[in-house]
Structure formats: C-alpha cells, structure tokens
Amino acid sequence: MTIFNLTHSGPSTFFLTGIPGLEAAHIWISIPFSIIYFFSLLGNFTVLFVISKDQTLHKPMYLLLCMLALSDIGMSTSVVPKALCIFWFKLKSITMGCCFTQMFFLHWVSVMKSAVLVIMAFDRYVAICNPLRYTTILTNARIAKLGFIGLIRAVLYILPLPLLLSRLPFCANHIIPHTYCEHMAVAKISCGDITFNKMYSLVIAFIVIWLDLMLIALSYCLIIRAVLRLSTKTAHQKALSTCTTHICMIMTSYASSIFSILTYRFGQGIAPHVHIILANLYFLLPCFLNPIIYGIKTKELREKMGKYSCRL
Known part of the structure; x- marks a missing residue:
C-alpha cells in the first residue's frame, strides 16, 4: 500500500x-555505481556496528555520526537499487x-541529513566555546x-x-528521463501547470540549504572567535582540528547538492x-566518502x- 491517495485520472505506471x-x-556505468554503493554500505554499517558495540562511544558526537550514517544509507538505498535494476535488467x-x-x-532523507549537519555544527560550537558545560x-x-525535531521538520517540508x-x-508522456523519481523530473512530464511546484521546491531548497548553511556558518564564526582568544598556536590548531571532519562532510554534502539543484533549474x-x-x-x-572522512x-x-577488525 502507498501512503499517497491517488484519486485523479492518469497513468498507473x-x-x-x-x-x-x-x-x-548502462552495464559499464553500473560497475562503478555498484562498487561505490557496496563500499558506502560497508563503511556506514561498520560505523554503526562499532558505535553500537562499544559503550565508550555512546556519546553525543557518536550518536550524531550514527544519525549521519543512517541518513547516508537511506539516501543511497532510495536511489541505487532501482537504478541498477534499470541498468542490469531493463526494469x-x-x-x-x-x-x-x-x-x-x-x-x-536529504533534508534530515542537512538537519544532522546543523546539529553537528552546534555540537562543535558547544565543545569549543563551552567545554566545561558540554556534558x-x-x-x-x-x-x-x-x-x-529534524525528522519532523523533514516530513513537514517534503x-x-x-x-x-x-x-x-x-x-500522453509517461517517460521520466532519469534513473529515479526526482520531483522536478516528474513535474516536467505533466501536462498541467507546474508553476506552484517549481515555486515550492525552490523555497524548500532555499530554506533547507541556505538557512541551514547560515546556521552552520554562524556556529563557525563563534568558534573562530573563541579560538582566536586562545593563548597559544598549539591550542588554536587543536581546537580547529576538531572541526575539520565536520567541515569536510559539509563540503561533500552541500557542494554536490547545490550543484545538482542549479544545473537542474538553470543548466x-x-x-x-x-x-x-x-x-x-x-x-x-557523500555516502561513500563520509565514513572514510570521519573514520x-x-x-x-x-x-x-x-x-574490532582485528577480532574478525
């Protein structure tokens, strides 16, 4: 059963x-797709397994890494299996x-992942600016x-x-020129007026990407201000090194997201x-790189x- 009630007349497929x-x-393209997907699942499930098994890792930062890993698994799994069915079996x-x-x-899942990255920025802010009150x-x-809250926000937006x-x-047109059902790709094959669909998707993209990026930027402005108050260069480097993992994940996630949105609408x-x-x-x-980055x-x-690898 589907969660959407489709009452209008139209294609069933x-x-x-x-x-x-x-x-x-398609067959050749499927090879790197399947390899990247396999290793992204392996990396993210390994992170989830290690954190769940080790009690010393049951901390806020690692709980956030679990959320990020689950988001990455959900993102890739929502797209890749169907794409591989198209490539391999022409389904x-x-x-x-x-x-x-x-x-x-x-x-x-994409909106949920953005929320996790914002919470991680807040986590880094508290760890550096209020270390004594972190716990x-x-x-x-x-x-x-x-x-x-991030999960509910994502549901309400999407x-x-x-x-x-x-x-x-x-x-007449039931053909979607894509490997998955992206919102605008489906909207463009409709014979109706999709102006409101375009407006709504742009508003959501602005809120999710630009507002979340502004919150992350604000966190890092406060972090930089706190770091500059530290007395030694070693303290500067130690404080900033705790943020590099998060910054790398932001770059891999948001850069590809912004590029995809801009090329779809203006390219x-x-x-x-x-x-x-x-x-x-x-x-x-991002699903493939994130476990490598924070690993x-x-x-x-x-x-x-x-x-744990030595025990296996």
Whole structure:
C-alpha cells in the first residue's frame, strides 16, 4: 500500500529511462555505481556496528555520526537499487505510487541529513566555546530530541511535494528521463501547470540549504572567535582540528547538492546525461566518502574500528 491517495485520472505506471543517450553503456556505468554503493554500505554499517558495540562511544558526537550514517544509507538505498535494476535488467517501469513514495523518501532523507549537519555544527560550537558545560548541555537525550525535531521538520517540508504532484494531470508522456523519481523530473512530464511546484521546491531548497548553511556558518564564526582568544598556536590548531571532519562532510554534502539543484533549474546547456550522472553522484559520493572522512579524522573511532577488525 502507498501512503499517497491517488484519486485523479492518469497513468498507473511511469517509465524511467536511466541515462538518456547512454543506454548502450548502462552495464559499464553500473560497475562503478555498484562498487561505490557496496563500499558506502560497508563503511556506514561498520560505523554503526562499532558505535553500537562499544559503550565508550555512546556519546553525543557518536550518536550524531550514527544519525549521519543512517541518513547516508537511506539516501543511497532510495536511489541505487532501482537504478541498477534499470541498468542490469531493463526494469524501467515504476508505478505512480512507488514513484511518489521513492520521491518522498529520497528528499526526506536529504533534508534530515542537512538537519544532522546543523546539529553537528552546534555540537562543535558547544565543545569549543563551552567545554566545561558540554556534558550538561549536550546529553544523549537532548541530541535524540534534536534529531527527532529534524525528522519532523523533514516530513513537514517534503510531504507536500508528492501530494502536489498527485493532483497534476499526466497525459500522453509517461517517460521520466532519469534513473529515479526526482520531483522536478516528474513535474516536467505533466501536462498541467507546474508553476506552484517549481515555486515550492525552490523555497524548500532555499530554506533547507541556505538557512541551514547560515546556521552552520554562524556556529563557525563563534568558534573562530573563541579560538582566536586562545593563548597559544598549539591550542588554536587543536581546537580547529576538531572541526575539520565536520567541515569536510559539509563540503561533500552541500557542494554536490547545490550543484545538482542549479544545473537542474538553470543548466539548460548541460547535456541531460551529464546532469543525470551528477545527480546520482550527489546521492552516492557523500555516502561513500563520509565514513572514510570521519573514520580517518576521528582518532577514537579509528582505534575502535581497528580493534574490532582485528577480532574478525
């Protein structure tokens, strides 16, 4: 059963083309896709396993890493399996209900991930600017509450997208030139007026990306101000080194997201297959890179992962 009630007359099935113009190369394209997806799952599940097993890692920072890992798993899994079915078995059909459900989950997880990155910035701010009060300000229960608020925010932002699409008429064109049901890709094949859909998606993109980035930037401005007050250069480096992991994850997540949004709406000169490959990499690369980034940069987690690896 689908969570969306589709009452209007229209097609019961859409068809995803995969990557237009590169159909003959789908098998070859699937090789890096499947490899990156496999290692992203391996890395994120390893992080979840190590943190869940080791009691010393049951701290706010590592709870946030678990949230991020779950978001990364959800993002890649909402897109890659269907894309691989298209590449390997030419299973291009998808019911309207499944299409809208996929759209909801992939955008919902993306917004949730952005919320996690904002909470991580707040975590770094408290750790550096109020280190003596860190354990009282940021408890596991408070982090869980902030994560739940982020989850509800994501649902409220994203639920209108498939609901708005379900009211649009779909006439002769049932073909979506994409590997997954992205909101604007589906809206553009409608024969109805999609002005409100465009406006709403742009507003959500602005709120989620730019507002969240502004909150993160504010946190780092306060962090830099606090760091500059420290007396020694060694103290400066030690304080800033705790932020490098988070900054790397912000760069991998938001840079690809902004580029994907801008090319979809304003990059008319970009070839469709280039845009679709980049859109898929937006869901794949951060999920693959994040476990590597915080596995390398977080010493305590790196040591625990090495310990559990030796036991296997």
